Amino acid sequence: MELTIDRSCAALVDQTDRFARTVAGVPADAPVPTCPAWSLTQLVEHIGQTHRFTTAIVGRRITGPEQLPTSYPELPAAQDAWAGWLRDGAEQLAAAFTDAGIDADVWNPSGDSRSGTRFWLHRAVAETVIHRADATATAGEPYELDADLAAAVVTDQLDMLTSPGWAAAVPQSAEALRGTGQTLRLVAEEGGEWRVERRPEGATWRPGSGADADVTVSGPAATIMRVLTRRLPVGDAGDLRIDGERDLLVHWVDNTAHVAG
Missing domain, CATH: 3.30.1050.10 (SCP2 sterol-binding domain)
Known part of the structure; x- marks a missing residue:
């Protein structure tokens, strides 16, 4: 059931692109039905910041929580800049995984037996896939997903x-x-x-x-x-x-x- 690195990285970029296209034109303050405490703006900011946070962990080979980033890039104020910001973050993250050995010494907060890089790859795909479901719910669109993802x-x-x-x-x-x-x-x-x-x-x-x-x-x-x-x-x-x-x-x-x- 585990995806290959190439499939995972391609999915990160594709699912983010679909996310960006789904939310284009949706009011920024629209509530997210599947995350009742969030607006669309918060959802978009979360996924873009999560990608960049994960890129820093994998790219810098962070080995403990004390090394985690303490600041996050802000979401562009202009809604028409969101798509580019989201895609840039996903592409940077995919490149970090492509360049990193899948068993590199990276912090795994789950404490299970997976390498840290493998943990973050799995989490990044899951976060992106799940939050695209949130985006489609917000936009009132149907949700489709490949079975392997x-x-x-x-x-x-x-x-x-x-x-x-x-x-x-x-x-x-x-x-x-x-x-x-x-x-x-x-x-x-x-x-x-x-x-x-x-x-x-x-x-x-x-x-x-x-x-x-x-x-x-x-x-x-x-x-x-x-x-x-x-x-x-x-x-x-x-x-x-x-x-x-x-x-x-x-x-x-x-x-x-x-x-x-």
């Missing part, structure tokens, strides 16, 4: 939610995701399967094996991704099939809120 974001989401870093940063979520062996099985119709187990010591996941689970969620990878990342309510996901304990899926989603909503 959706699957990569599902994997990244599960990596994040089961990591030591998440438990340290969002302990209330990590605690809520504990269980006594309950299982969730996610099956993308295009291929790809994930199995989550909620244990007393914390939630874990692994690639699925077809085994039975307490709840099995089947459907398009893009829909599974949007539900897991809280961009589509479970009740509105009409192309999902949910077999078993629906409340187990709802509880998981309800207790995995991220800072972006």
Whole structure:
């Protein structure tokens, strides 16, 4: 389910370009339905700053939080300059990953076994894909996504939610995701399967094996991704099939809120 570096970098640029085209002409103060605390201006600034923040981490080979950038470039005041600013940030980020060894010694805040560069590549793709969903919701446009990108974001989401870093940063979520062996099985119709187990010591996941689970969620990878990342309510996901304990899926989603909503 892991994307190649080339595919990931191409996706960063393409998804950002789509984001920029989607928000062109939308009022700057338009509310973002999927991130209720944000306006469109804040959403655009967030994605552009996130790209540049990640470029600094990867490009400078930052190895600890004490080295992180302390200032962020501001969003251009003129809305017609947003597209160029967004594209420049995405292209710089893609170049940083292209030039960096995927196993370079870079800080990984999740605390899992991935190299830091690999962690940031996965996160950058996920952030861009997810926030393009926010952009389309704001513009009132339909959202489409290639299945391989959706699957990569599902994997990244599960990596994040089961990591030591998440438990340290969002302990209330990590605690809520504990269980006594309950299982969730996610099956993308295009291929790809994930199995989550909620244990007393914390939630874990692994690639699925077809085994039975307490709840099995089947459907398009893009829909599974949007539900897991809280961009589509479970009740509105009409192309999902949910077999078993629906409340187990709802509880998981309800207790995995991220800072972006």
